[in-house]
Amino acid sequence: MPASAEQYIHDLCERLMDPVFAGFIDAPASTRKEILDYGDAHAAQWGYSLDSESLSRFRGVLENRHALAEYYQEEIAAPLRRAALSHLGEDAEPVRNIPVGLLPLLTFDACAGIAPSGEKFIALDFGLGMCCTFLMELFGKLRTWGSDWAHDPGHSAEEYAAGIASLAYFSVTGSRDALLVALRLHDPAATHAKGYAASGLVARTWVLLHEYQHILLGHLDHAEVAHLDLSADEQIPIMSYQHSLEMAADRAALLTFISHARASLSAYSFVESLGPLLRFMRLREVVRSLLRPAPPHPSHPGAEERWRAALAVFVAEFPETEGLADWSCGLLDGSFDAIEKDVRTQLYRSQTGG
Ligand SMILES: [Zn+2]
Numbered sequence: 001m002p003a004s005a006e007q008y009i010h011d012l013c014e015r016l017m018d019p020v021f022a023g024f025i026d027a028p029a030s031t032r033k034e035i036l037d038y039g040d041a042h043a044a045q046w047g048y049s050l051d052s053e054s055l056s057r058f059r060g061v062l063e064n065r066h067a068l069a070e071y072y073q074e075e076i077a078a079p080l081r082r083a084a085l086s087h088l089g090e091d092a093e094p095v096r097n098i099p100v101g102l103l104p105l106l107t108f109d110a111c112a113g114i115a116p117s118g119e120k121f122i123a124l125d126f127g128l129g130m131c132c133t134f135l136m137e138l139f140g141k142l143r144t145w146g147s148d149w150a151h152d153p154g155h156s157a158e159e160y161a162a163g164i165a166s167l168a169y170f171s172v173t174g175s176r177d178a179l180l181v182a183l184r185l186h187d188p189a190a191t192h193a194k195g196y197a198a199s200g201l202v203a204r205t206w207v208l209l210h211e212y213q214h215i216l217l218g219h220l221d222h223a224e225v226a227h228l229d230l231s232a233d234e235q236i237p238i239m240s241y242q243h244s245l246e247m248a249a250d251r252a253a254l255l256t257f258i259s260h261a262r263a264s265l266s267a268y269s270f271v272e273s274l275g276p277l278l279r280f281m282r283l284r285e286v287v288r289s290l291l292r293p294a295p296p297h298p299s300h301p302g303a304e305e306r307w308r309a310a311l312a313v314f315v316a317e318f319p320e321t322e323g324l325a326d327w328s329c330g331l332l333d334g335s336f337d338a339i340e341k342d343v344r345t346q347l348y349r350s351q352t353g354g
Contacts, residue, residue, distance in 0.1 A: 005119035009101030014069035016104050077102040084208040087260040095212045110207050111238040122211045127171035133200025138163045139276040161339045168283040202273035209253035219245045271328035278307035279336040290347040
């Protein structure tokens with residue numbers, strides 16, 4: 001009898017850990033130490049508060065792939081699932097029992113798949129999720145740099161921009177060096193750490209809500225089965241949707257968020273979380289397209305279009321915030337346009353050897 005979807009995703013996660021571990025074990029001692037130290041800040045990255053026992057567990061699991069796979073599912077995927085289900089409230093019933101797992105891959109962000117048992121599951125990848133809170137931190141520091149309310153004037157605006165570019169590079173390629181460039185700008189004790197964590201959680205919850213909405217809106221009946229390459233000789237079947245259904249899932253995910261958080265959601269928190277996420281996704285598209293031409297996910301629309309559509313939904317729901325949204329978006333677009341140009345130039349140079 002095939003394993004349950006829950007067991008399947010756990011086993012898959014554990015098996016896919018091998019290259020992660022190979023990279024870690026082979027790394028020089030100083031890099032290993034830097035990565036382990038980074039583990040101490042890991043809880044804040046994901047927006048959960050872990051006590052010292054959980055933190056020492058995290059340090060322990062980095063030495064053991066079975067424990068790390070368990071850690072991914074219990075400490076990262078499960079709380080995110082709880083957050084998304086609580087946003088859906090009573091509407092969550094049809095998706096409540098669908099397993100949500102985290103895989104150590106960098107290729108697909110999120111998707112619904114079919115386990116060998118025939119059951120559905122939702123898989124999230126490590127790349128985007130791991131970057132979310134850190135991205136919010138770097139963007140917050142870049143955006144406020146040089147102002148009276150600077151989050152951290154300790155580095156230059158160019159360094160923060162380069163940090164975001166490195167993060168995009170890491171989330172597409174898994175490059176440890178790119179991650180370490182970005183990590184050096186990270187301050188786990190930052191004054192705004194709680195705000196960054198909250199924005200990161202908004203962004204990641206929205207990604208999962210998008211997958212839930214595909215199911216709740218009945219999109220599975222219209223989906224095509226595509227294949228996600230796990231390695232040269234292994235694929236998993238995943239759902240691929242038409243463009244209009246993708247945009248409908250985005251819209252419904254955002255409306256779920258707005259209706260849940262109407263009292264506390266402001267233009268500020270919206271533009272501070274989904275804005276950087278979607279512009280970051282666009283940056284990753286640029287990195288991907290320059291490194292390898294084929295799109296990794298069969299159906300998600302371009303991030304630029306998704307961002308504009310999300311903004312239109314938001315302004316329609318909160319007309320009074322239009323001015324602020326425009327102003328914040330101007331800053332956001334200006335920053336990311338500059339970073340994107342820089343990434344294109346850098347990658348072009350590195351490819352042409354110039
Ligand atoms: Zn989708």
